[in-house]
Amino acid sequence: MSTSNDITRRTALGLGIVATASAASGVLGPGHGRPHLAATVTKEFAADTTTLLKNPLNGWALYGSSTPAADYWTQYDDVPLPDGTTITVSDHASVLYMRVSWTILEPSEGVYGWDTNAAFAGILAEARRRGLRLAFRVVVDSRDKASNFTPDWVRAAGASGYETQTGSKTVWSPYPDDPVFQAKYAAFVAAFAAQYDHPETTDFIDGYGLGKWGEGHSMLYRDAANREPVFDWIIDLYQRHFTTVPLALNYHRMIGGGKDWGAPDPESERMLDGAYEKGYVLRHDAFGMTTYYSDWERSMAAKWRYRRPIIMEGGWVTAQHDVTQDPRGYETVADVRQGEFDDSVEAHVNMMDFRNGETLSWFAAETAPLTQRFDAEGGYRLYPSKVVAPDALRAGGTAAITHEWTNLGWGFLPTNLPVWKHKYKAALALLGADGTPVRVVVDAASEPSDWLRGTPTAYSYTPSVAGVARGSYRWGVAIVDTTRSDTPAIALAAQGTTTNGWLVVGDVTVS
Known part of the structure; x- marks a missing residue:
């Protein structure tokens, strides 16, 4: 559940607040200066509002x-x-x-x-x-x-x-x-x-x-x-x-x-x-039955929201009920659908x-x-509205990364469910020529259940890329399932090129 403290730690890159890529992972707060970084890949993804996304507990x-x-x-x-x-x-x-x-x-x-x-x-x-x-x-x-x-x-x-x-x-x-x-x-x-x-x-x-x-x-x-x-x-x-x-x-x-x-x-x-x-x-x-879905039911939903x-x-x-008896005065099937939707x-x-x-x-x-x-x-529709990552890395070094996430939906991705154990996390990957990730770097501080409509959430982390061979790669971004070898698990509502479940951010060279 998001708290007021969580909300005060959020920021929106591109909305007047600039984040510093620091060595510590975590949600970014306001008041940071522009980071002094080497050349970077900066990708602002456009939202996809039409593609059907078959995600868990959604749709x-x-x-x-x-x-x-x-x-x-x-x-x-x-x-x-x-x-x-x-x-x-x-x-x-x-x-x-x-x-x-x-x-x-x-x-x-x-x-x-x-x-x-x-x-x-x-x-x-x-x-x-x-x-x-x-x-x-x-x-x-x-x-x-x-x-x-x-x-x-x-x-x-x-x-x-x-x-x-x-x-x-x-x-x-x-x-x-x-x-x-x-x-x-x-x-x-x-x-x-x-x-x-x-x-x-x-x-x-x-x-x-x-x-x-x-x-x-x-x-x-x-x-x-x-x-x-x-x-x-x-x-x-x-x-x-x-x-x-x-x-x-x-x-x-x-x-x-x-x-x-x-x-x-x-x-x-x-x-x-x-x-x-x-x-x-x-x-x-x-839902839609005004007598049976009334004030008590609405209060329960509000209490447990997010x-x-x-x-x-x-x-x-x-086909069986007289829907005109509903206090809203339904007359047609379309009226009932509207009531359920509302x-x-x-x-x-x-x-x-x-x-x-x-x-x-x-x-x-x-x-x-x-x-x-x-x-x-409806539900949750998540996408990385902005990603900033280095376009050049030293072999065995680290990568200063910032990533911002936006939820277009009125619901949320409930990573806070005990059975899910916060298994869904934001991650970037270095993708080889065939699109296969050669290194996945998960931001353990990312918490998708906090990503609510109207409040973009940004993070900074500086993971190691040790063990990655010199060469040319592409950055990819995804929400991964950490219980399944950090594989992309949530379909994203972003326009862009996807390879093996990774949304392509841009090119990077390891030297």
């Missing part, structure tokens, strides 16, 4: 199905736009998100759907082929479902629960405080994490999934006094097993409670705050949704400008 989530229709993908391919062109929606998204029942994921104890269910495995494989990361919510509650969302073998093992009616179907759900349920579910989460706790392929996991629709409300217990112990149990369970992939949790005013709606439950905010302090990210499933990212999901299902801007969300049945409406004539605006402004 659009396309909603999938664990039982996909035959035309699931083709309905989203070659979608006509108002200007007469077409797009493929999966090219526009970053993530395939699925709500899936525990039954599909573990139909028999120790037998997993990702190994045995061809339809489920197939949609995931196609998503990966299309360059989408994965995200999941595992649902165990069968209410409003046409089948049991907890496997029958859990009930047969002795878990206690309750039956409800969904039309003519009788379905069964477990009590979340039942010890048999908890033991079986804990074993499942361990296996689930072994399969999907990999940030290269998984973007996030909804780390709760209890209650009606997996949203955490309308909970039924064997003993209502177990509300908070169950909450703590499942939060800790997911965090124990998902150690590299972010976990998300609805900021629902009735979290873990027995009601679906009403005045905010007095315990909800404290319980949710505890999970977010532990590292959970925020999500909400009712401390944890927010994932948005719209609430209205326009709520997303206010909350500074990192992600928006392409939900089943709603996706194509985001590309209609009335709503396409909103989609384009989120692409240009």
Whole structure:
């Protein structure tokens, strides 16, 4: 989280404040004189506001199905736009998100759907082929479902629960405080994490999934006094097993409670705050629903702004709901999309949704400008607005470098998440003739989670280039993943030439 002290240390090169390249790394402050350097390469990059950037915890989530229709993908391919062109929606998204029942994921104890269910495995494989990361919510509650969302073998093992009616179907759900349920579910989460706790392929996991629709409300217990112990149990369970992939949790005013709606439950905010302090990210499933996304929800989003990212999901299902009942007076689908967008801007969300049945409406004539605006402004869009580096180095010497970063988006890159452990850092590299880095110099003091819209942030550091052979190179700049051999990891919103993920700054000679 940025503090007032952080902000006072920031500067904006080119905006009247000049930074000194010193031997110490760190954020630059105001009041420095112009550095006395040898000839330098100075590159001011222009912003790219149109290219789609598929970055972690950022962009659009396309909603999938664990039982996909035959035309699931083709309905989203070659979608006509108002200007007469077409797009493929999966090219526009970053993530395939699925709500899936525990039954599909573990139909028999120790037998997993990702190994045995061809339809489920197939949609995931196609998503990966299309360059989408994965995200999941595992649902165990069968209410409003046409089948049991907890496997029958859990009930047969002795878990206690309750039956409800969904039309003519009788379905069964477990009590979340039942010890048999908890033991079986804990074993499942361990296996689930072994399969999907990999940030290269998984973007996030909804780390709760209890209650009606997996949203955490309308909970039924064997003993209502177990509300908070169950909450703590499942939060800790997911965090124990998902150690590299972010976990998300609805900021629902009735979290873990027995009601679906009403005045905010007095315990909800404290319980949710505890999970977010532990590292959970925020999500909400009712953006645009003015009654269900109201003052309490807006306050929660404001409290956690720039401390944890927010994932948005719209609430209205326009083909099923009477949207005119919304206090905003919606009349059309476009009105609903505008309401969802307005709520997303206010909350500074990192992600928006392409939900089943709603996706194509985001590309209609009335709503396409909103989609384009989120692409240009939503989440985080980072680029190095200015880089200054030597154009000549001595072999075995050091390089005095300054670099300034700008965020075009209203969200932020949450390197401060405990599971990410500040792994994303700014770096420069000396690139060989083929574009391969021969030396990467990471600025350990750089902190992308501090880069907020409207406040460019500059740093100075003087790394060693010892061991680099004499010759001609190019400087490249990137945001790297320090847990993956300092490889470029975040797509940048800059115009310029990129080679092997490095944005080219200019030429440098080592002699």
